[in-house]
Amino acid sequence: MADITAPMPGKICEVNVAPGDTVTAEQEIVVLEAMKMEMPIITPAAGAVASVNCSKGDAVQGGDVLVVIE
């Protein structure tokens, strides 16, 4: 079980996974725009997406859980 959190405040510009998807390690699952940069959020390990807590356009705070992987 891994919570994928926002590393800093920003805006979600892409969500590339849906609940039930399987992901590989270091897969780009969300793109966060912050500091005028579109940064990929990657998975630390392979697994299945348990939940997706953000959608395109959302403003998020640093530490917010974006995706849960199990």
Next chain:
Amino acid sequence: MSEETTHQSAYKRLKDLQKRAEQGGGSKAIEKRHAAGKLTARERLDLLFDKGTFVELNQLAESQAIDFGMQEKKVPGDGVVIGYGNIDDRLVFAYAQDATVLGGSVGTLHGRKICRIQDEAIKVKAPIIGLFDSGGGRLHEGFFASKGVAGIFFRNTRSSGVVPQISAMMGPCAGVSVYSPALTDMIIMVEGTSQMAITGPGVIKSVTGEEVTLEELGGAKVHSEMTGQAHLTAENDEACIQLIRELLAFLPSNHLEMPPVHPSEDDVNRTDDTLEEIIPASFRKAYDMRKFVRRVTDNGDFFELLPRYARNIIIGFARMDGQTVGIVGNQPNVLAGCLDVNSSDKAARFIRFCDAFNIPLINFVDVPGYFPGVKQEYAGIIRHGAKMLYAYAEATVPKITLALRKEYGGAVMAMCCVGMGVDMMLAWPVAKLVVLDTTAAVNLIFRKEIKAAENPDEFRNEMIQAYDHKYSNPFHAASNMLVDKIIKPSETRPELIHALKMLKNKQPAEPFRKHGNIPL
């Protein structure tokens, strides 16, 4: 009447003692280690050194303590194996704690043995490796053991910057066996079987009531991701030893030597058109700086240190035309590549290590600035950020900086620019060397004018374009000699190698002083 001593009988006595020393804590204890996936101290040293080159010293040193069961428990060697041998045909010293003997605890003689081999390494100026596997000082011996402990710290410090010191954590370690590594240059931890903590879970529970396992408190994950204490981790003992050998291959034996040259087949004039794809011209697009580094260095090798700590900056060793270089690069994929407290610490210590051991620095810059926020300010970003300024300004090794995209604000100085003592300032044509991001600059400069304009947005855009054209490029900086050369992206590798060759015999004049006072 006792039998007269003969050569044979004396030699037999020696062999018996040696056998006793080599058995350490005995075959049962050794079996237990093997079952846990750990090697013994001697097996580790055998792997570390070129085959058959290790020479053990002071094998028969033995604790003089007799109280609290020590008379029965003590073993020749006193729980640490010290000696020297060759690694890739170069002289290296080492000590390995033997956890099968009294838990690898540092008794008086154990401590003296480590100090003795540290002295030898300093005398002949060769690297020293510590393989740690010990819970700390030996309580049976009371305060006597503390002299050895203090002596290890003293020598760690006095040999810092003289010979490379590498520590491998190969078991649960506390006390002296974590502070000594902290004083050395690099720490490698074995995943799952090594831990580092000042006070263990037992003491913590009794004092603060917190419940935590030793692995949660100080395992490889904690120290490689949270504290930045472990430069590297390895999945087992063998991989850990292999990493030490790889690391040493980048380093000179001491501060007076140059790092060994490892000639490569990789063409020094190799150009690479994919570099422009790896680093997008659009400043909004992030990328992995490590991918870029691996396209530029010899054979695509990059020996990254602290890869999971303060990931917004990357540090590590590589080779260019066979010569070791230290690479510092912003990482746009993480925190947009901003500098913060931890990344400043991480880079500054690496810069100083490279400087101490004659390793040229190559800085790949794509930095939007310092990471803003109350947390960073309260965490002391001024003091920590200043470490990078200090480290770069202090470093006398060749310093080459390549501005790739963003060279913004105060962070530019922290990445070593003209005025900070850079020897060669290169830039890609898309780079922008500016005090502030254009929009922010225009908003500040023309605040009144924008407000007063008939069409504020239009006016702002006009000013943005004008400002961009004038300042947000490397050409303006080059016209003021703030950039020495603007290079074609595909020619990055040959350009860097030319600069390194030119700077090879750099002979800096140093002011006399006792030592500087880096903001710690």
